[in-house]
Amino acid sequence: MCQNGYEMRKKRVLNYNIIYALLAVVGIVVTIIASLNPYERDVHMVRNGARSYDTDWEYKNNRINTYDVCSLPLKLDRNAYQDMTVRKLLGSESRDGTYIMYRSKHAENHVFVGNKEVYTYGDRMSPLFPLPGSAWIIIPLHDDYQGKYLTIKLHRIESKYGGLMEEAVIGDRADLLEKLLTENLLGLITCFIIGFASVLLLFLGILEYRMVNTSNLFYLSAFTLVVFIWSMNETHCTQLFFGNMETVSILTYEAIAFLPMPIISYFRNSRHKQVKETCNAVAIVPVVNYVLLNGLHFLGAFDMSELLILTHITIFITAGAICVAHIRSGAIIGKKNESGMPELTSIGFIVLAVSSFIDIGHYYASSFIDASRYSRIGLLIFVLLLAVDTMHVTLADEVEIRRAEVYKSLAFTDNLTGLGNRQAYEQEIEKIDEREELLEHLVVGMLDLNNLKRTNDAMGHAEGDRYIISSSGLVQKYFGKIAKIYRIGGDEFAVIFTGHDSDVYFETEANMFDDIMKDGRQDINFAYGSAVFNHITDRNAGDTIRRADAKMYDSKRKYKHKAGDV
Numbered sequence: 001m002c003q004n005g006y007e008m009r010k011k012r013v014l015n016y017n018i019i020y021a022l023l024a025v026v027g028i029v030v031t032i033i034a035s036l037n038p039y040e041r042d043v044h045m046v047r048n049g050a051r052s053y054d055t056d057w058e059y060k061n062n063r064i065n066t067y068d069v070c071s072l073p074l075k076l077d078r079n080a081y082q083d084m085t086v087r088k089l090l091g092s093e094s095r096d097g098t099y100i101m102y103r104s105k106h107a108e109n110h111v112f113v114g115n116k117e118v119y120t121y122g123d124r125m126s127p128l129f130p131l132p133g134s135a136w137i138i139i140p141l142h143d144d145y146q147g148k149y150l151t152i153k154l155h156r157i158e159s160k161y162g163g164l165m166e167e168a169v170i171g172d173r174a175d176l177l178e179k180l181l182t183e184n185l186l187g188l189i190t191c192f193i194i195g196f197a198s199v200l201l202l203f204l205g206i207l208e209y210r211m212v213n214t215s216n217l218f219y220l221s222a223f224t225l226v227v228f229i230w231s232m233n234e235t236h237c238t239q240l241f242f243g244n245m246e247t248v249s250i251l252t253y254e255a256i257a258f259l260p261m262p263i264i265s266y267f268r269n270s271r272h273k274q275v276k277e278t279c280n281a282v283a284i285v286p287v288v289n290y291v292l293l294n295g296l297h298f299l300g301a302f303d304m305s306e307l308l309i310l311t312h313i314t315i316f317i318t319a320g321a322i323c324v325a326h327i328r329s330g331a332i333i334g335k336k337n338e339s340g341m342p343e344l345t346s347i348g349f350i351v352l353a354v355s356s357f358i359d360i361g362h363y364y365a366s367s368f369i370d371a372s373r374y375s376r377i378g379l380l381i382f383v384l385l386l387a388v389d390t391m392h393v394t395l396a397d398e399v400e401i402r403r404a405e406v407y408k409s410l411a412f413t414d415n416l417t418g419l420g421n422r423q424a425y426e427q428e429i430e431k432i433d434e435r436e437e438l439l440e441h442l443v444v445g446m447l448d449l450n451n452l453k454r455t456n457d458a459m460g461h462a463e464g465d466r467y468i469i470s471s472s473g474l475v476q477k478y479f480g481k482i483a484k485i486y487r488i489g490g491d492e493f494a495v496i497f498t499g500h501d502s503d504v505y506f507e508t509e510a511n512m513f514d515d516i517m518k519d520g521r522q523d524i525n526f527a528y529g530s531a532v533f534n535h536i537t538d539r540n541a542g543d544t545i546r547r548a549d550a551k552m553y554d555s556k557r558k559y560k561h562k563a564g565d566v
Contacts, residue, residue: 016268016283020261023290024222027254030294031247050171050179053100057168059086072102073166086165087151093170094145099240101138101176103166107154111139114148120303138176138240173240180237191231197383198224216269220386222262227379230255250297253304257293257311260286260318263349267322278325282318289314312360319353326350348385352378414487416465417472425486425494432541438498442533443505444545445483445495446552447475450525452491474524478512479505494545495530502532527556 058067059074061084074086090113111119119139139150154164169179181188198221205217232238233252264286268279289310296302326346355378412424420428432438449471456464468491475485475493482504483497497505509530516524529551533544 016287017265019287020258020265023261023287024258026290026294027251027258030298031251031254050101050169050175053088053102053168053170057086057088059084061085072168074164084154084164085151086154087149090141090145090148090150092146094141094143096142097172098141098170099138099172099176100141100150100168100170101136101179102152102168104137104152104154105164105166107164109137110153110155111137112149112151112153113145120305136180141170177237177240180235180240184235184237188235188237191228191235194224194231195228198228214269216266219262219266223259223266224383226255226259226262230259250304253293253308253311256308257286257290257314260314263322264318267349272326272329274329275322275325278321282321285317286314315356315360319349319356323350323353344385344389348382348389351385352382354378417469417487419472419476419493420484420486422486422488425488425496428484428486428496429541429545432496432498439533439541440535441498441500441502442541442544443483443497443502443530444541444548445479445497445505445509445528445530446545446548447471447493447495448527448552448556449491450527450556471524471526474512474516478508482508506530527552529553529555 054072057070057072057074059070060067067085067087070086109119110117119137152165169176171179201217201221201224205215205221208217209215230252233248233255238248238251264279264283267275268283270276270279292310293304293307296307297304326343326349352375355374359375412420412427414421432442449467452464452467455467468487472485472487472493475495479485479495479497482499483495486494486496488494499505529548531544531548531551533541534547538544538547
């Protein structure tokens with residue numbers, strides 16, 4: 001009953017991992033669809049670099065109804081207006097493959113060309129882990145935009161801060177990419193370090209799976225990869241490859257929504273029963289959120305930015321429940337791991353969860369400029385503690401597995417000859433009986449030493465052992481590469497062959513006897529018999545072994561009769 005319950009839980013874990021993988025595929029497909037921009041054309045690499053685009057703008061706010069001429073940066077005092085519109089008439093500089101890039105602070109941006117809205121973006125959309133440079137907004141231009149106004153409507157300006165719209169530049173992809181790389185080098189280096197960590201965890205996960213048959217590091221690799229994607233999007237460099245901001249925004253929201261899934265999968269392999277059960281209970285929560293996020297966006301009922309609150313609720317539920325489970329299970333205080341210390345991973349995750357909760361709270365309070373300061377620190381602490389704890393647990397598991405392999409090897413190995421013992425032999429016969437393809441090609445050789453008792457009595461057991469060792473060595477010399485050899489009694493040996501070509505076995509058998517006769521060896525003397533599985537007479541491997549045994553005993557009787565020992 002307990003075993004059945006374990007198998008059911010194991011199956012449920014597998015099913016959820018499949019669901020998570022399918023949702024990741026859905027996110028990739030949605031992002032690819034969003035990136036299909038019919039206006040995108042081949043773009044030539046830069047010629048002159050990004051040019052300033054700060055002059056000849058017009059603006060109006062909720063206090064004035066007509067536009068007034070201005071130049072960037074456009075800064076307001078602390079009594080800033082709640083709504084403002086900034087526009088610029090596009091001329092010959094608007095052509096396919098050209099972009100305008102400008103900075104906006106603490107505002108929701110609605111960008112129009114003529115009467116058509118081309119972008120909607122808020123510079124506070126990503127509350128966790130944004131890197132420097134996230135205020136850049138990039139707008140692709142086209143030939144048919146010439147003679148139309150580029151209009152930027154800014155809403156919900158935080159009056160606490162004076163900044164509104166800073167510098168603007170114009171250029172092609174390579175121009176702007178060069179500027180982003182120059183201004184955001186530290187952020188990009190951080191992103192690539194995170195990406196390298198994800199690849200490293202993947203390779204370590206492969207090694208861990210081969211050594212201890214666990215997949216924990218795969219989940220951590222997926223978690224780190226999501227953080228890498230998120231971080232790269234915050235640099236806005238990805239927009240220059242995708243071609244539009246909508247793709248970057250969707251990819252960011254997909255990443256945030258996916259983030260709890262690898263963490264849940266990781267902790268479902270926890271050594272603490274309560275943590276496992278909690279993760280099984282909350283595993284459905286990010287699935288529901290992910291389906292709602294994409295479904296409502298696909299139907300056009302809500303934009304993903306409006307559904308961000310659902311993802312935040314999901315993070316609160318899953319992270320909070322896992323934290324409580326770790327505390328109640330004693331992973332923090334009370335129960336210790338093998339090293340006698342509390343589990344560092346549990347402590348690191350609680351630090352990450354608490355720091356993220358603080359940043360999300362500041363995000364909704366609209367009183368915090370850097371909405372990821374604490375969560376980035378929490379992430380760093382989590383990864384460091386996780387690395388230490390994972391290395392310790394992996395090494396401990398590896399030691400246990402190696403120890404078990406040694407014990408198993410000793411249990412199935414004959415101490416004197418190094419061959420498989422009787423227990424290993426019986427296990428091999430059971431395996432052959434269970435697999436028809438092995439039984440169909442079975443050849444058995446049975447071997448019994450002659451005069452072992454006489455050797456022991458006349459020359460001592462040490463000489464008898466040397467007799468056994470030399471005989472087993474001869475059999476290994478010929479059959480060791482094509483068959484399995486077992487010492488099944490004091491002077492009895494069995495050779496089990498399951499290869500597809502039985503002629504190879506009998507050719508080896510003939511070579512062995514020819515060499516014994518040619519060399520005239522006096523230290524080797526045994527009775528021998530072999531048999532091939534017969535579909536008509538044999539029901540199982542035991543019947544084949546009995547026929548080989550009968551031939552071996554017939555050989556022994558002939559030897560004793562010839563030696564005058566009857």
